[in-house]
Amino acid sequence: MNAAQALDDVAVVRTFTDAMRKGDIDTCLALIDPGLVFAEADSLPFGGEYTGPDGFLSFLRRFSRGFTAELTAPEITGGAGLVVVRVHGTLTARATGRSMSMDVLDLYRVSDGKVTRVDVYYKDPNVVAELARGGNFLDFPKFR
Secondary structure (H helix, E strand, C coil): CCHHHHHHHHHHHHHHHHHHHHCCHHHHHHCEEEEEEEEECCCCCCCEEEEHHHHHHHHHHHHHHHEEEEECCCEEEEECCEEEEEEEEEEEECCCCCEEEEEEEEEEEEECCEEEEEEEEECCHHHHHHHHHCCCHHHCHHHC
């Protein structure tokens, strides 16, 4: 892969993440490969692997039933078909109104200008799961 292709892959992911932050799902769908795998930790209420554009929409519906998210502009770097995104966000549980901030790392695979895979890594997925349950954050050092 040459430097121009690496920049193109970063541009694809930047366009995708900017569209996600703005709620522009049509742009996201246009950048998704039909065989996309979008993976979240199984321990999360919205965890699992979602396949293709329909799977991506299913993930968005499942996530948005339980949470809202505010995301900052991400840091994006990459090359050779692998793009890394670091973003800071605030998740709010719809059921309780409780919020928490955390960093998230996303690994994007890009091929021929399309996102083929996204693996999402939360800094502390246990806290996200606890937020969904409305548990006691005082049990977590970050909230003491």
